[in-house]
Amino acid sequence: xxxxxxxxxxxxxxxxxxxxxxxxxxxxxxxxxxxxxxxxxxxxxxxxxxxxxxxxxxxxxxxxxxxxxxxxxxxxxxxxxxxxxxxxxxxxxxxxxxxxxxxxxxxxxxxxxxxxxxxxxxxxxxxxxxxxxxxxxxxxxxxxxxxxxxxxxxxxxxxxxxxxxxxxxxxxxxxxxxxxxxxxxxxxxxxxxxxxxxxxxxxxxxxxxxxxxxxxxxxxxxxxxxxxxxxxxxxxxxxxxxxxxxxxxxxxxxxxxxxxxxxxxxxxxxxxxxxxxxxxxxxxxxxxxxxxxxxxxxxxxxxxxxxxxxxxxxxxxxxxxxxxxxxxxxxxxxxxxxxxxxxxxxxxxxxxxxxxxxxxxxxxxxxxxxxxxxxxxxxxxxxxxxxxxxxxxxxxxxxxxxxxxxxxxxxxxxxxxxxxxxxxx
Numbered sequence: 001x002x003x004x005x006x007x008x009x010x011x012x013x014x015x016x017x018x019x020x021x022x023x024x025x026x027x028x029x030x031x032x033x034x035x036x037x038x039x040x041x042x043x044x045x046x047x048x049x050x051x052x053x054x055x056x057x058x059x060x061x062x063x064x065x066x067x068x069x070x071x072x073x074x075x076x077x078x079x080x081x082x083x084x085x086x087x088x089x090x091x092x093x094x095x096x097x098x099x100x101x102x103x104x105x106x107x108x109x110x111x112x113x114x115x116x117x118x119x120x121x122x123x124x125x126x127x128x129x130x131x132x133x134x135x136x137x138x139x140x141x142x143x144x145x146x147x148x149x150x151x152x153x154x155x156x157x158x159x160x161x162x163x164x165x166x167x168x169x170x171x172x173x174x175x176x177x178x179x180x181x182x183x184x185x186x187x188x189x190x191x192x193x194x195x196x197x198x199x200x201x202x203x204x205x206x207x208x209x210x211x212x213x214x215x216x217x218x219x220x221x222x223x224x225x226x227x228x229x230x231x232x233x234x235x236x237x238x239x240x241x242x243x244x245x246x247x248x249x250x251x252x253x254x255x256x257x258x259x260x261x262x263x264x265x266x267x268x269x270x271x272x273x274x275x276x277x278x279x280x281x282x283x284x285x286x287x288x289x290x291x292x293x294x295x296x297x298x299x300x301x302x303x304x305x306x307x308x309x310x311x312x313x314x315x316x317x318x319x320x321x322x323x324x325x326x327x328x329x330x331x332x333x334x335x336x337x338x339x340x341x342x343x344x345x346x347x348x349x350x351x352x353x354x355x356x357x358x359x360x361x362x363x364x365x366x367x368x369x370x371x372x373x374x375x376x377x378x379x380x381x382x383x384x385x386x387x388x389x390x391x392x393x394x395x396x397x398x399x400x401x402x403x404x405x406x407x408x409x410x411x412x413x414x415x416x417x418x419x420x421x422x423x424x425x
Contacts, residue, residue: 004301005309007185009317010330011342012068012289016041016314019069019284026078027087033219035321037282040215041069043318044283048274049311052267053304061259061267063251064296064307067274070243070287073097073236077284080229087220094279095223096233101276101285104237105269111241112265114408118249121364121415122407124354125371127250129403130290131347132372136379138339141332157333160200164191164337172298184295184338191334200331210321215281223279233285237272240287242401244271247288254293254349255302290400294342297349363414367407375403 024034168187
């Protein structure tokens with residue numbers, strides 16, 4: 001259970017720390033404060049994951065669902081920092097996230113009713129889009145650190161990623177029992193060990209990190225409430241809720257427990273409550289992590305308690321900067337190697353769902369084509385919506401959300417609102 005939980009942490013670690021790294025750089029924070037943001041993000045992601053998996057009252061989907069820091073709010077938060085001037089923008093961000101999280105929590109019972117508009121043609125399109133949208137992230141990890149990154153990944157990076165991918169695939173295909181279930185973790189370990197003599201694994205952060213460090217509440221000051229920032233983050237929260245709805249539906253199908261309205265509402269409550277609480281400990285808005293859905297699909301380990309263990313590990317990492325620094329020593333090309341198979345597995349799950357949709361019927365094939373084409377635009381052409389107003393850019397740059405809304409709208413238009421069959425209780 002612990003090793004399987006650690007796999008989930010390893011699969012999502014880079015995504016969790018990426019946002020605080022970007023925000024820390026934009027705010028001009030020093031190394032110590034940036035490390036604090038990273039630890040806080042791990043700590044709050046762990047709390048949100050425990051809410052999702054274990055559940056309290058009507059909060060938590062009770063699925064093997066990992067929560068982390070959402071990328072959807074990066075553009076909005078950097079804009080707030082630019083407007084406020086450096087680190088003084090952080091309290092404004094935290095205040096806006098608190099309000100947006102509470103608003104999302106209140107509207108979750110109504111937002112979840114969208115599930116009736118997700119028949120297989122819509123669900124399959126969105127799940128496929130999730131997997132394809134994440135592939136550039138894995139490829140970016142492989143390219144990261146290359147001296148000629150502008151011209152592509154170095155051969156050394158590609159070789160390390162390919163070795164990690166080969167070890168992972170071979171263990172998953174030919175391994176038995178325990179070896180098969182921890183193939184991702186073992187792939188990461190082998191890749192990191194090979195990277196050490198090549199000088200590609202940096203353990204320098206261990207020397208500067210403290211053994212224990214509790215995230216100080218409101219370290220950057222009491223939250224401030226700016227109307228413009230709140231409106232911006234509320235839009236972001238709607239984007240996050242749309243993505244989470246699609247992810248809950250995808251995970252429900254993968255584990256054989258189709259998500260009904262009640263499950264989606266409970267999952268959205270965990271997302272939004274986690275988002276509202278995170279700023280207290282200097283964290284950011286929480287959302288579902290699709291890469292971990294791919295891990296569930298690949299390993300077939302569907303226990304929510306395994307993911308709860310992952311949540312506990314993240315909390316401990318957030319409380320122990322030195323442990324977080326150890327995990328961060330895994331080279332990005334190694335993460336990219338396992339990311340390729342994880343994210344592709346999600347896309348394959350979407351294709352399997354599309355098989356049920358009868359693409360020869362009516363306009364179903366057209367719905368899939370347009371959804372994928374438009375939804376992948378921000379990933380295939382970065383800055384595609386750069387000339388649009390900031391408010392629209394926040395929404396459109398999330399290809400998953402755009403594709404999700406488009407698939408639902410096209411299904412309503414062309415199939416006269418064909419709805420999903422009710423999920424079994």
